[in-house]
Amino acid sequence: MKRRLVCFRCDRDFPLVASPPGRTRAAYVWARCPDCRREFDVQLVTVRAKRSRGNRRGNTREFDLRVLLADGRERLLQFWNAAYEDFELRQGDELALYYDGRTLRAIQNFTIGEYYVIERRKGCALLLLPLALAAGALAYAILS
Secondary structure (H helix, E strand, O other), rough: OOOOOEEEOOOOOOEOOOOOOOOOOOOOOOEOOOOOOOEEEEEEEEEEEEEEEEEEEOEEEEEEEEOOOOOOEEEEEEEEEEEOOOOOOOOOOOOEEEEEEEEEEEEEEEEOOOOEEEEOOOOHHHHHHHHHHHHHHHHHHHOO
């Protein structure tokens, strides 16, 4: 069965093709989006179990995802999403896990045809504001 991948950067879909030799890690498929030229690794797995816990106040959700790899081994993935909404994953669903380096960026569920981008909050903006205020206060103290 032919699979189509979706780029997590530009949302373009394209066919899954075999990785060029030497371009992939074990158990991963190397892919490049034809539109934005973004390169990423894709791991094809089957869901064994999923559990999630949401935090309404923090608007986040943590996931524990147990998957079966193509060689029959089992792996536990633990990650969080910067959104409270849950997404559907059931035992036996076939998935593509999209990695940018070692960071999980998206999950595509081939069984139900859904695609989920893993959102990350940028913490640096929260750090830069106090630093900017401190620098402004220091400049004011020096100039006055």
